Amino acid sequence: MAKVKGTSFVHRHAASLAVVPVMLIALVFYFGSAVWSMVMSMTASKIFPDMTFVGVKQYIRLFSDALWALSLSNLGWYALGSLGSLVLGFFLAVMLESNLAGERFFKTVFLYPMAVSLIITGLVWQWLFNPSMGLQQFFRDLGLQDFDFNLVGKKETVMWALVIASIWQSTGFYMVLSSAGIKGIDSEVWAASRIDGISKLRMYIEVIIPMMKFTFLTSFVLLSIGAVKAYDIIVAMTNGGPGGHSELPSYYIVDMYVNRQNIGMGAAGSTILLALVLGFILLFGAINLLSKKKE
Amino acid sequence: MSTVSVKNIDKVYQGKTHVLKDLSLAIESGEFLVLLGPSGCGKTTLLNCIAGLLDIEGGRIEIAGKDVTNKDPSDREIAMVFQSYALYPTKTVYGNMAFCLRMKKKPKSFIDKKVQETAELLQISELLHRKPATLSGGQRQRAAIGRALVRDAAVCLFDEPLSNLDAKLRTEMRIELKKLHNKLRSTFIYVTHDQVEAMTLATRIAVMDGGQFSQISTPDELYEHPANMFVARFIGSPAMNFIAGTLRLEGAKSILVTREGLEFDVSHYPFVVKPSHGHQVVLGLRPESFHRPTGKGATYQLTNGILEPLGATVLYYCQLGGTDVVVSFNPTDLQGVKTDQALEVSIDLEALSIFDAATELRL
Amino acid sequence: MKIDPSIRSQMILPNRLPAKNPLSKAIFYLLLSVFAVLFAMPLYVMIVTSLKSMDEIRMGHIFALPITPSFDAWDMAWNKAASGFDNTGLKSGFWNSVIILIPSLAMSVAFSSVCGYALACWNVKMGNFLLMALLVCAFIPFQVIMYPLIKMSVAVKLYNTSFGVSVVHTVLALPILTMIFKNYFASIPEELIKASRVDGGRFWGTFVYVVLPLSPNIMIVVAIMQITGIWNDFLVGLTFGNVKAYPMTVNLNNITQTQTGVRVYNVYMAAAMLTAIPPLLIYFFSGKMFIRGITAGALKG
Numbered sequence: 034m035a036k037v038k039g040t041s042f043v044h045r046h047a048a049s050l051a052v053v054p055v056m057l058i059a060l061v062f063y064f065g066s067a068v069w070s071m072v073m074s075m076t077a078s079k080i081f082p083d084m085t086f087v088g089v090k091q092y093i094r095l096f097s098d099a100l101w102a103l104s105l106s107n108l109g110w111y112a113l114g115s116l117g118s119l120v121l122g123f124f125l126a127v128m129l130e131s132n133l134a135g136e137r138f139f140k141t142v143f144l145y146p147m148a149v150s151l152i153i154t155g156l157v158w159q160w161l162f163n164p165s166m167g168l169q170q171f172f173r174d175l176g177l178q179d180f181d182f183n184l185v186g187k188k189e190t191v192m193w194a195l196v197i198a199s200i201w202q203s204t205g206f207y208m209v210l211s212s213a214g215i216k217g218i219d220s221e222v223w224a225a226s227r228i229d230g231i232s233k234l235r236m237y238i239e240v241i242i243p244m245m246k247f248t249f250l251t252s253f254v255l256l257s258i259g260a261v262k263a264y265d266i267i268v269a270m271t272n273g274g275p276g277g278h279s280e281l282p283s284y285y286i287v288d289m290y291v292n293r294q295n296i297g298m299g300a301a302g303s304t305i306l307l308a309l310v311l312g313f314i315l316l317f318g319a320i321n322l323l324s325k326k327k328e
Numbered sequence: 329m330s331t332v333s334v335k336n337i338d339k340v341y342q343g344k345t346h347v348l349k350d351l352s353l354a355i356e357s358g359e360f361l362v363l364l365g366p367s368g369c370g371k372t373t374l375l376n377c378i379a380g381l382l383d384i385e386g387g388r389i390e391i392a393g394k395d396v397t398n399k400d401p402s403d404r405e406i407a408m409v410f411q412s413y414a415l416y417p418t419k420t421v422y423g424n425m426a427f428c429l430r431m432k433k434k435p436k437s438f439i440d441k442k443v444q445e446t447a448e449l450l451q452i453s454e455l456l457h458r459k460p461a462t463l464s465g466g467q468r469q470r471a472a473i474g475r476a477l478v479r480d481a482a483v484c485l486f487d488e489p490l491s492n493l494d495a496k497l498r499t500e501m502r503i504e505l506k507k508l509h510n511k512l513r514s515t516f517i518y519v520t521h522d523q524v525e526a527m528t529l530a531t532r533i534a535v536m537d538g539g540q541f542s543q544i545s546t547p548d549e550l551y552e553h554p555a556n557m558f559v560a561r562f563i564g565s566p567a568m569n570f571i572a573g574t575l576r577l578e579g580a581k582s583i584l585v586t587r588e589g590l591e592f593d594v595s596h597y598p599f600v601v602k603p604s605h606g607h608q609v610v611l612g613l614r615p616e617s618f619h620r621p622t623g624k625g626a627t628y629q630l631t632n633g634i635l636e637p638l639g640a641t642v643l644y645y646c647q648l649g650g651t652d653v654v655v656s657f658n659p660t661d662l663q664g665v666k667t668d669q670a671l672e673v674s675i676d677l678e679a680l681s682i683f684d685a686a687t688e689l690r691l
Numbered sequence: 692m693k694i695d696p697s698i699r700s701q702m703i704l705p706n707r708l709p710a711k712n713p714l715s716k717a718i719f720y721l722l723l724s725v726f727a728v729l730f731a732m733p734l735y736v737m738i739v740t741s742l743k744s745m746d747e748i749r750m751g752h753i754f755a756l757p758i759t760p761s762f763d764a765w766d767m768a769w770n771k772a773a774s775g776f777d778n779t780g781l782k783s784g785f786w787n788s789v790i791i792l793i794p795s796l797a798m799s800v801a802f803s804s805v806c807g808y809a810l811a812c813w814n815v816k817m818g819n820f821l822l823m824a825l826l827v828c829a830f831i832p833f834q835v836i837m838y839p840l841i842k843m844s845v846a847v848k849l850y851n852t853s854f855g856v857s858v859v860h861t862v863l864a865l866p867i868l869t870m871i872f873k874n875y876f877a878s879i880p881e882e883l884i885k886a887s888r889v890d891g892g893r894f895w896g897t898f899v900y901v902v903l904p905l906s907p908n909i910m911i912v913v914a915i916m917q918i919t920g921i922w923n924d925f926l927v928g929l930t931f932g933n934v935k936a937y938p939m940t941v942n943l944n945n946i947t948q949t950q951t952g953v954r955v956y957n958v959y960m961a962a963a964m965l966t967a968i969p970p971l972l973i974y975f976f977s978g979k980m981f982i983r984g985i986t987a988g989a990l991k992g
Binding site: 218219221222224225226227228229230231232235239240243244 | 379380381400401402403406407408410411412413414415416417418419427428431432475479
């Protein structure tokens with residue numbers, strides 16, 4: 034960059050200076066906090082920070098807590114269940130590609146749940162799952178006596194309730210992503226497939242889906258990270274119940290910090306969470322690199 | 329037998345715009361028929377209708393003797409090469425070429441043989457395992473042609489396949505296509521807006537304008553005897569020169585008189601229907617019909633000239649009696665000529681065209 | 692006869708294989724309609740329940756239309772519901788959300804757009820490194836930085852204030868927004884920036900007179916993203932907000948989580964509707980921009 038004579042230091046380095054606030058924030062708040070969490074997780078801190086080094090004791094305590102283990106297993110199921118958003122979103126996108134009338138209407142309907150707060154999502158679905166006044170009663174009124182739809186009330190099914198609510202919330206998003214991916218095929222390629230006599234199904238299997246590998250991978254990562262971050266919906270829908278069977282790690286950690294006032298274990302949990310997220314990103318990066326190498 | 333017959337077809341958009349109106353065309357087996365015209369003339373639409381990618385609102389289409397008007401593209405025994413190549417991006421060149429045959433459940437050995445043969449023909453055998461994204465434009469083009477040819481279709485359709493290539497490649501591919509056609513002897517229907525491509529490749533050219541056929545004929549015929557001013561203007565580069573005038577009939581003689589008083593003796597011109605005295609006409613002169621004075625016949629003065637040397641020829645932008653014209657000369661003809669003077673030339677009266685000023689049709 | 696240019700664009704092939712098969716088209720329509728009903732169902736239930744009386748609700752016909760629709764529950768929710776600290780309803784929560792939203796929006800857009808601009812159009816040392824760092828930051832879960840953030844906000848006396856909430860929202864938004872802006876500004880033709888510098892414009896001049904005027908679209912998209920995100924946020928508002936001035940979502944949760952007393956579902960649903968209406972309105976009116984907003988946020992991942 035040519036230096037204009039007579040300009041001040043500020044002017045010459047304006048760009049670099051403009052970047053400083055964000056850089057500081059990133060460093061201090063994000064990396065600093067991450068480091069702090071990692072450090073604290075190895076101390077004897079409880080309600081107040083206590084810098085006595087205890088190695089991995091907090092982690093051991095953490096993993097001995099049945100509730101934490103439960104939250105981790107819940108996370109696994111939740112993440113798996115959330116994949117439903119991707120699958121459903123993709124199929125909706127495929128169906129909407131058929132140039133049907135009312136495409137915009139359908140898209141609007143599938144996408145609006147994204148505009149709504151997760152608190153509201155949790156609340157509405159909790160209401161829908163209400164045993165005496167909600168869907169269960171509806172089905173019973175239709176004649177299906179003893180129909181059981183009280184998903185929220187029972188510990189075996191509460192995670193599915195959360196999954197259903199979350200699929201309702203995010204499917205629209207993955208539909209939009211899939212749509213964008215499908216549209217990546219040029220119209221002349223479709224015409225070529227008509228001339229070659231290749232059925233639409235074949236095109237999807239052999240051309241479109243492979244082409245969308247990156248989109249699917251990204252979606253998978255986003256879904257996983259979304260599951261890791263999920264908090265509001267638990268508060269609104271189940272508050273972790275019944276008996277902690279719908280707790281997720283993020284909820285557990287906040288609870289640990291705020292209610293149980295245990296900094297050490299909270300920090301340990303946060304570090305694990307961080308590790309999980311970084312793990313996903315690394316996995317994503319690795320798969321991406323590998324598939325690029327194959328080409 | 330791979331004839332194509334288009335009978336009275338209509339293509340209407342949104343219920344009102346007649347993009348193609350009552351078009352009919354008969355294509356012989358083994359022809360290289362070019363649909364030529366400017367953008368928006370309907371040539372690609374016609375091709376898509378023949379392919380079955382667009383429905384028609386009236387008329388019939390027959391391919392290889394069978395009525396295919398209501399058939400899907402894949403049932404019409406056609407293959408197509410697209411302007412953007414339209415290769416399946418996730419498949420290798422081999423996969424692209426084999427896809428269609430696989431769908432038809434042909435045995436693997438058969439498919440392999442066909443693909444290898446076609447790849448040999450197009451010199452892309454080393455590229456078979458590569459994906460389109462890793463190929464150059466020219467290579468993709470060959471792969472697209474390979475995909476079309478591997479099917480042994482009765483008719484092969486081309487939609488401006490060379491437009492996306494650079495000039496040098498275009499010339500090379502043009503020759504390749506001509507060789508290919510000579511070798512395979514199948515029927516090609518080719519769409520382009522480039523009249524050079526059309527003239528060099530076609531056995532016959534159908535010039536289209538506004539959804540109608542302007543003239544359908546061999547390249548020579550189109551060049552020497554254009555049926556109307558549109559064709560005359562479109563074919564040939566530099567374009568034909570037009571000079572407006574009136575026809576004066578004096579007994580056995582016919583004289584074309586321009587507004588500035590220049591006279592051309594057109595008594596030997598083969599009028600289809602001889603117009604009346606005083607009729608408004610337009611004279612069409614190709615740039616090569618001007619020569620240094622031969623001694624016979626009238627001579628004319630070219631004034632205000634600018635030279636454009638092109639190596640093998642020299643273009644002379646000048647005025648003939650007030651009208652701007654372009655003349656092409658051999659460089660040797662113009663030796664020693666100074667452009668600030670008027671240049672005397674004689675005109676080859678056998679090679680001119682006369683059009684009706686109002687209808688623009690050839691007289 | 693020349694062909695109308697407006698028609699010409701449609702003369703390009705009818706894009707995909709329209710499901711020519713009428714059977715598959717019908718099946719698709721059916722499936723899509725079924726799903727559309729399923730997706731719309733919660734909104735319908737919310738509206739319908741909020742207009743009923745509690746007696747009606749207790750009869751348990753969740754999908755039935757209200758016999759005598761009334762906005763009493765709405766009135767209750769807005770004005771009188773017990774929302775934690777007092778009985779002022781969601782009204783105060785609404786304004787609190789607005790008070791939190793405006794500074795957050797202003798600060799996050801200001802900082803991230805300037806930073807994104809610097810990274811995209813100028814040579815910044817370690818610029819690429821910073822971008823990578825930001826990418827990682829974008830994925831760090833809030834819980835990881837929550838406690839240190841609390842400690843820091845206490846230290847600067849921003850804890851338990853609405854402005855503190857705004858600051859935290861800004862901090863949380865900076866990584867993603869900076870990346871979004873950077874990607875957008877990077878697509879501005881370099882010649883424009885160069886021309887501006889030749890004309891004597893420097894960092895700020897170019898930003899204000901050249902780059903910003905080209906950015907209304909991205910600004911709208913980012914604004915929509917932020918407004919929706921901040922309005923719908925719960926945890927940040929709860930953690931850092933003033934107990935007397937919680938945003939609407941926290942109020943909503945407080946109203947609906949009362950363990951004592953009668954559960955008034957019509958009021959809860961009315962409250963939910965009130966909280967949902969602002970972002971829903973933005974959604975319904977901004978259509979495409981909304982989509983671009985969420986995909987912009989995601990595709991940077």
